Each structure stands twice: as structure tokens, then as C-alpha cells.
Amino acid sequence: xxxxxxxxxxxxxxxxxxxxxxxxxxxxxxxxxxxxxxxxxxxxxxxxxxxxxxxxxxxxxxxxxxxxxxxxxxxxxxxxxxxxxxxxxxxxxxxxxxxxxxxxxxxxxxxxxxxxxxxxxxxxxxxxxxxxxxxxxxxxxxxxxxxxxxxxxxxxxxxxxxxxxxxxxxxxxxxxxxxxxxxxxxxxxxxxxxxxxxxxxxxxxxxxxxxxxxxxxxxxxxxxxxxxxxxxxxxxxxxxxxxxxxxxxxxxxxxxxxxxxxxxxxxxxx
Amino acid sequence: xxxxxxxxxxxxxxxxxxxxxxxxxxxxxxxxxxxxxxxxxxxxxxxxxxxxxxxxxxxxxxxxxxxxxxxxxxxxxxxxxxxxxxxxxxxxxxxxxxxxxxxxxxxxxxxxxxxxxxxxxxxxxxxxxxxxxxxxxxxxxxxxxxxxxxxxxxxxxxxxxxxxxxxxxxxxxxxxxxxxxxxxxxxxxxxxxxxxxxxxxxxxxxxxxxxxxxxxxxxxxxxxxxxxxxxxxxxxxxxxxxxxxxxxxxxxxxxxxxxxxxxxxxxxxxxxxxxxxxxxxxxxxxxxxxxxxxxxxxxxxxxxxxxxxxxxxxxxxx
Numbered sequence: 001x002x003x004x005x006x007x008x009x010x011x012x013x014x015x016x017x018x019x020x021x022x023x024x025x026x027x028x029x030x031x032x033x034x035x036x037x038x039x040x041x042x043x044x045x046x047x048x049x050x051x052x053x054x055x056x057x058x059x060x061x062x063x064x065x066x067x068x069x070x071x072x073x074x075x076x077x078x079x080x081x082x083x084x085x086x087x088x089x090x091x092x093x094x095x096x097x098x099x100x101x102x103x104x105x106x107x108x109x110x111x112x113x114x115x116x117x118x119x120x121x122x123x124x125x126x127x128x129x130x131x132x133x134x135x136x137x138x139x140x141x142x143x144x145x146x147x148x149x150x151x152x153x154x155x156x157x158x159x160x161x162x163x164x165x166x167x168x169x170x171x172x173x174x175x176x177x178x179x180x181x182x183x184x185x186x187x188x189x190x191x192x193x194x195x196x197x198x199x200x201x202x203x204x205x206x207x208x209x210x211x212x213x214x215x216x217x218x219x220x221x222x223x224x225x226x227x228x229x230x231x232x233x234x235x236x237x238x239x240x241x242x243x244x245x246x247x248x249x250x251x252x253x254x255x256x257x258x259x260x261x262x263x264x265x266x267x268x269x270x
Numbered sequence: 271x272x273x274x275x276x277x278x279x280x281x282x283x284x285x286x287x288x289x290x291x292x293x294x295x296x297x298x299x300x301x302x303x304x305x306x307x308x309x310x311x312x313x314x315x316x317x318x319x320x321x322x323x324x325x326x327x328x329x330x331x332x333x334x335x336x337x338x339x340x341x342x343x344x345x346x347x348x349x350x351x352x353x354x355x356x357x358x359x360x361x362x363x364x365x366x367x368x369x370x371x372x373x374x375x376x377x378x379x380x381x382x383x384x385x386x387x388x389x390x391x392x393x394x395x396x397x398x399x400x401x402x403x404x405x406x407x408x409x410x411x412x413x414x415x416x417x418x419x420x421x422x423x424x425x426x427x428x429x430x431x432x433x434x435x436x437x438x439x440x441x442x443x444x445x446x447x448x449x450x451x452x453x454x455x456x457x458x459x460x461x462x463x464x465x466x467x468x469x470x471x472x473x474x475x476x477x478x479x480x481x482x483x484x485x486x487x488x489x490x491x492x493x494x495x496x497x498x499x500x501x502x503x504x505x506x507x508x509x510x511x512x513x514x515x516x517x518x519x520x521x522x523x524x525x526x527x528x529x530x531x532x533x534x535x536x537x538x539x540x541x542x543x544x545x546x547x548x549x550x551x552x553x554x555x556x557x558x559x560x561x562x563x564x565x566x567x568x569x570x571x572x573x574x575x576x577x578x579x580x581x582x583x584x585x586x587x588x
Contacts, residue, residue, distance in 0.1 A: 084476075116476055
């Protein structure tokens with residue numbers, strides 16, 4: 001696949017640093033003091049058994065949840081209270097575990113919606129569809145068509161996404177996130193529920209996004225093979241705690257990780 | 271046999287023999303339908319973007335009209351009063367978002383629905399406090415809205431069109447066209463539809479729900495103002511006008527709660543159906559069927575097509 005050691009050396013500065021983040025729901029500690037960082041240009045995997053706090057972590061990063069304590073630094077600035085649309089303004093895009101698409105809208109409109117923040121013309125210009133507003137619409141439309149070509153979904157441009165099969169819906173959702181031209185792309189189980197062929201396609205898109213556009217990606221995934229192939233570094237969460245943080249091949253051999261995934265009996269076995 | 275003749279034959283014979291009356295009835299129905307459609311549009315805008323069934327839409331119509339007339343009574347020139355009223359509707363939208371929707375976010379639909387009842391009584395109280403409870407006359411001529419009627423001899427008789435009705439149809443058509451383009455073709459329109467489909471996804475692409483809610487409530491407020499002016503000009507501006515909101519219910523059932531074209535077509539069907547029914551079949555039942563016919567039509571739709579003519583089909587994956 002790729003040589004992780006040389007890549008690791010090439011990784012850029014820290015884009016996002018999470019320090020000692022605590023998140024509780026009533027008495028449940030979803031995240032109990034988690035720290036890790038994401039560096040520019042890398043694919044960072046977050047793994048862990050069900051209920052480990054992976055999705056909670058993403059939700060904290062893009063502002064759906066407010067952590068009870070802890071510090072998050074994004075692009076060199078310590079964040080205060082965060083709302084999702086503010087995270088989007090700051091350059092964080094994401095996809096969701098259980099798909100969150102605009103089901104009644106076409107593929108094209110879904111991806112165009114991802115460019116909401118790139119369009120600035122006022123209400124009345126837009127209504128008139130004249131001059132600068134029209135140029136802006138055309139320019140953004142062009143960018144969207146590029147993404148559609150890139151993801152090979154030209155055939156479904158005009159179809160309302162609610163009617164598409166699951167695998168394609170996932171792809172449209174990725175397209176919408178890409179349309180935001182994010183500095184940090186969060187993918188929550190991009191391959192959940194896919195067959196092998198769809199997984200391979202999706203893996204290819206993720207690698208291409210990372211290499212062609214240099215997009216920094218944080219990824220939650222259950223499929224270990226995928227994680228090992230794609231990611232540069234892996235964070236492992238279990239019961240809201242970080243139990244490992246290393247390159248994929250080291251994580252695979254980590255005692256704590258094996259214990260969390262498979263149970264005590266398997267520690268030490270190969 | 272006689273009753274069957276009166277139901278199935280006689281009305282159509284009448285339509286054929288005196289087409290002037292038919293045209294007149296259709297026109298009256300069209301005008302009523304357009305106004306119903308406008309009210310329904312206010313509901314649809316808010317429901318689409320925030321999932322709230324806004325019971326206060328009727329009182330918003332009254333409140334907007336009352337503010338306009340009330341300001342004019344206090345010596346404000348008509349068009350300044352119109353602009354100020356638009357401003358008041360914006361403040362109302364902003365206030366609703368801040369004080370009602372935001373604290374109730376993530377509550378179930380019924381809670382939000384009940385909150386709009388609260389809003390209704392608040393607006394009734396506020397309107398009475400500031401402008402008094404007496405019926406007022408719409409400032410039609412000050413707004414350069416035409417009055418009087420055009421009569422022409424056609425179809426073997428006289429047909430008379432009220433000029434204010436013609437103006438109402440034109441203004442409503444323009445409003446609907448503008449809203450449709452806005453919804454389909456612009457960034458904010460896309461954002462509105464996006465919010466209607468999925469709050470979570472909308473947030474993740476950087477759409478601010480708060481901003482969208484203010485926009486839709488404001489749009490609904492402006493639609494309410496237009497409706498208030500038109501209805502006010504045809505009768506008077508009083509609190510009893512809010513009853514017309516109930517007329518929007520069958521329109522919504524017919525057209526679907528989430529469809530702008532549905533609101534228009536539904537409005538026209540109800541308006542025209544009501545007038546035709548009243549004129550041609552009403553006498554069989556002793557008249558006055560106009561008040562309930564719409565609900566019977568809506569009931570039929572509920573049985574056979576509960577999502578309405580254009581509403582989204584509800585598909586649950588199991």
C-alpha cells in the first residue's frame with residue numbers, strides 16, 4: 001500500500017488538537033478525558049468497540065455536542081463554545097453514520113447545498129438571478145460538476161437522493177462534504193452497510209481526496225482491513241477513554257486494543 | 271327521480287343556459303381560492319422549514335392588517351405605514367425565533383404546536399392593547415388599490431369583476447411566483463429546503479437554523495400582511511378575520527402541508543368548488559353549504575389520499 005514511516009515524516013503541522021475532553025450525559029461518561037491531535041494532510045482513524053465514544057468525539061469536534069471540560073484547538077486557535085454551523089464556517093465538514101441527506105432534493109442540489117458558505121450574494125440579487133449572483137451561481141455549479149465527475153455520479157445528478165440505493169447515498173453525502181472544500185473532513189463510518197465492491201470504491205475516493213486535494217481526514221470505521229489500509233495514525237477509544245494512539249500496525253498488536261476488542265483470553269495470541 | 275334530476279341534471283342545464291352566472295361564480299371562486307391559497311402558503315412556508323404547524327397564521331394576518339391601519343390612523347402616511355408594518359413583521363419573526371422556537375428546540379411537534387396557540391393569544395392581546403378591539407376599515411385608496419367594479423356584457427348577461435379582486439389575484443400570483451423561484455433557484459431557498467429535509471445535515475454544511483427560522487417566519491409574516499390587506503379590503507379589519515385561517519385547513523389537507531404548488535391548487539379547488547356548490551347545489555339543502563363544503567371535500571381526501579395532492583408520500587422503511 002504505502003510506506004507509513006515516510007508519510008508520517010511528511011505530515012504537516014497540527015490542525016486539530018483535542019486535550020482532555022470530558023463529555024457526560026447525565027451520569028454516563030461518553031468521553032472521559034480524551035486527548036489526541038490531527039495533523040495536516042493525514043488520514044486519522046478513530047476506532048473502538050460499539051459505545052466507545054467515537055461518534056461523540058466527532059460530534060464534539062464539529063459542535064453538535066459541547067464538552068463539559070477540556071480544550072480544543074483548531075487551526076491554532078483555542079475554540080470557545082462551538083455550534084455546528086460555526087464549525088462549518090471554520091472549515092470542518094462531515095458525513096454521518098446514519099446518513100443525513102436532503103432526501104427530497106436532487107443529487108445536484110444536495111451537493112450545491114454544501115456550497116452554501118461559498119455563496120455570499122444577498123437575497124435580492126439572488127431573487128433577480130442577475131449579474132454577480134448569476135455568476136456566483138454558475139461558478140459554484142461548475143465546482144459541483146467537478147465533484148460529481150470525481151465521484152462518478154453524473155448519471156444520478158437529477159434524481160432525488162431519497163430514491164437512490166444506500167451506497168450511492170453515501171457517495172452523495174461525501175460529495176456534499178467535499179463541496180465545502182473543508183480543512184478537516186470528518187467521516188463517520190463511510191463504509192457501514194456496504195458490500196465489498198462499494199467499500200473498495202469508497203476507499204479509493206477517500207485516498208484520492210486525501211492525495212489529490214490534500215484534505216485532512218478523520219475517519220471512524222469498523223472494518224479493520226480498511227482502517228489498516230487507509231490511515232496514517234489510529235486513535236483507539238474504549239468506554240470513553242483513549243487506550244492507544246499509534247500507527248496502524250502497532251495498534252494491531254497493542255495488548256489493550258486486543259483486550260477491548262476480543263477479550264482477555266486473546267491477549268498474547270497472534 | 272325528481273331529486274336525482276335536481277342533483278345531476280338541473281345544475282348543468284342552468285350552467286348551459288345562463289353562462290354569465292357560471293362565469294361570475296367561477297370568478298368569485300377563483301378570487302376566494304387565491305386568498306385561501308395565500309393563507310395556506312403562510313402555513314406551508316413555516317411547516318416546510320421548521321416542522322411547526324403554526325396555528326397563529328390567522329392572527330398574524332389580522333395583526334399585520336391591524337398594524338397597518340392602526341399606524342395610518344395615528345397619522346403615518348400609508349406607504350410609510352406599510353414599510354413599518356413589514357418591519358414589525360420582521361421583529362415578530364425575530365422574537366418568535368428567540369423567545370419561542372429556540373428555547374423549545376428538540377421538543378416534540380405537539381409542544382411547538384401548543385406554543386403557537388400561546389402566540390395566537392399573545393398577538394390578540396397585543397393587538398387589542400395597542401390598536402383597540404374595534405373593527406377598522408382597510409386603507410384601500412391610500413395604498414392606491416383600485417375600488418369599484420368592471421362590468422361587461424358577455425355570455426348573455428352581465429359579468430362584474432371587482433377591481434380589488436383583480437388586484438388581489440395579480441398580487442397573489444406575483445407573490446407565489448417570486449416565492450417559487452426563490453425556493454427553487456437560490457442559495458437561501460436551497461438552504462430552506464435543506465432545513466426542511468434534515469436539520470442535522472443542514473447544520474453540518476453551515477446553515478444556521480436560527481437564521482432560516484427568522485427568514486421563514488418573516489416570509490410568512492409578509493404573506494400574512496398581503497392576505498390581511500386583501501381580505502381587509504373585501505370586508506373589514508377585525509379579529510373575527512382570523513377565522514379564515516380555519517379555511518386554510520381543508521386547503522392544506524388537499525394540497526399537502528409541504529407543497530407550495532399544493533397550496534395554490536388546493537386553494538383554487540376549495541375556492542371554486544365552494545362557490546359552485548353553493549350556487550348550484552346549495553338550494554337543494556336550503557343554502558349555506560359554503561361554510562362546510564370545503565371540510566367535506568377535505569374529508570374525502572383524508573380517506574383516499576392522506577398526504578394531499580402534492581404532499582410527500584410517507585414511506586417508512588422497516
